[in-house]
Amino acid sequence: MPAPQVKPKWRPPLALIVYAVLLSIMALPIVSIIWFRTTDNDGSLTTATEASALVVVLLVTLAVAYVLSRNITGPINALIARSDEIARGGRAAIQPLGSYGTREIATLSQSFLDLAGKLVDRSEYVRSFAAHVSHELKSPLTSIRGAAELLRDDDDEQPMTRAERQRFLENIIADSKRLDLLLARLRELAHAEMPIPSGQSSTDDICQMLQARFPAFEIAAAGQTKRRVGLPLEAATVVFGNLGKNAFQNGATRIEIHVSVVARSVNILFRDNGNGISPANRERIFQPFFSTRRHAGGTGMGLDIARTMLASHGGEIVLQDAPHSGTTFAITVPLA
Incomplete structure (x- = not known):
């Protein structure tokens, strides 16, 4: 969907408004002097006094113009230039300005930097993700096409055996x-990126879900398991179902599962006694399509x-060092 467009019409630039106000302020004493000279027959104001007053007014006006230009128009124009450069793909432009002027412009600039950084990161993620998807889809498609071509080219002179035909069909x-x-x-990944309507769940709900899905597991929960977190049960099912x-x-x-509350966040340690994760793979487990079980049909998308899903609800997940065997994930979610 194209971005909404601002209705085209003439609008005065900020600099024009600022300098018009300054010129108006500077014109007031000049008009006043002219008025008094035309109405005061005594001529009590001397020419030197008038000239001094005009010089003072001019200096004050220039000082105010400098302050407004440095603190308002300058930073705003710099932000406009930065946004244009970022729109053309210049990641180097995501840098703090040299001067912000006012608190409001500094806050606006920080919001702009945060938004620009997220957009650029998102764009790079989409490009990388598209490359991974095309690679993952290419392998089975190539295999299917090769098997189909071999079946198509089967002739009566050198017919395939039943076992060969069966093998190609099973490959397809x-x-x-x-x-x-x-x-x-x-x-599922696309669904995870769209936040589920707000809801709550508790560790007890998660344990019941895990026990129902994996009846062979022995599940133990400790800590503040009754505290409810700002994670809908549907989202919690996706997150902890993939971990399980x-x-x-x-x-x-x-x-x-151990639960603790720190400020407005709930920390959940999810620990299993499985085979663990090798040091060589620890940095790659959250990469899309990375899997050590590809031969068994693994897609490598569960942790991603x-x-x-956690990020869409203001949470995060981190792999922790396991002192013994197994794997430990630290999950942080907002308190309900």
Whole structure:
């Protein structure tokens, strides 16, 4: 959808308004002097006094003009130039201004920098994500096309055996299932980026969900498990369901959840006793499509979906160092 456009019409620039006001202020004493000289027959005001008054007025007006230009028009024009440069793809322009002038302009500039940084990061994420998606979809499509071409080119002189034909058909079916799974995970990721309407949940709700989904798990909860967090149960199901699935796939049999409240945030430690994450993979686990179980059909999108869902509700997830075996995630969500 195209961005809304400002209705085109003539509008005076800020500098024109500022300098018009200053000229009006400077014109007042001049008009006053002319008025008194025309109405005062005694001529009590001397020419030197009048000239001194005009010089003072001029100096004061120039000083006020400098202050307004440095503190208002200058920073605003700099912000306009920065926004134009960022719109053309200049990430280097996302830098603080040399001078902000007023508190309001400084606040506006900080909001602008935050928004510009998020937009540029989002643009880079979309480009990287599109490259990953195209790569992930290309492999099964290439396999399907190759198997289909071999089946098409089968002739009567050197016909395929039944086993060969069955193998190619099974490859097509397996790759089609992988495409379906990838598309389903992409839909989940898109859903995670759209915040679910506000709601609440508690650790007890999460434990009940995990126990129902993974009945073989031993689940233990400790801490302030009754405190409700600003995370709808549907969103919590997506986040902790993906964490539980990863734990199950890595051989875990027990999950420990510890809840603590700090200020207006709830810290949740999610710990399993599975195989853990190797040091070489710790920096990559949140990358889209990174998976150590690709041979078993893993898509590598579960943790990315969980992180995106948490971010859309003002939370975050971090992988912590596990002192023993297993994996520990630190999850922070707003207090309900």
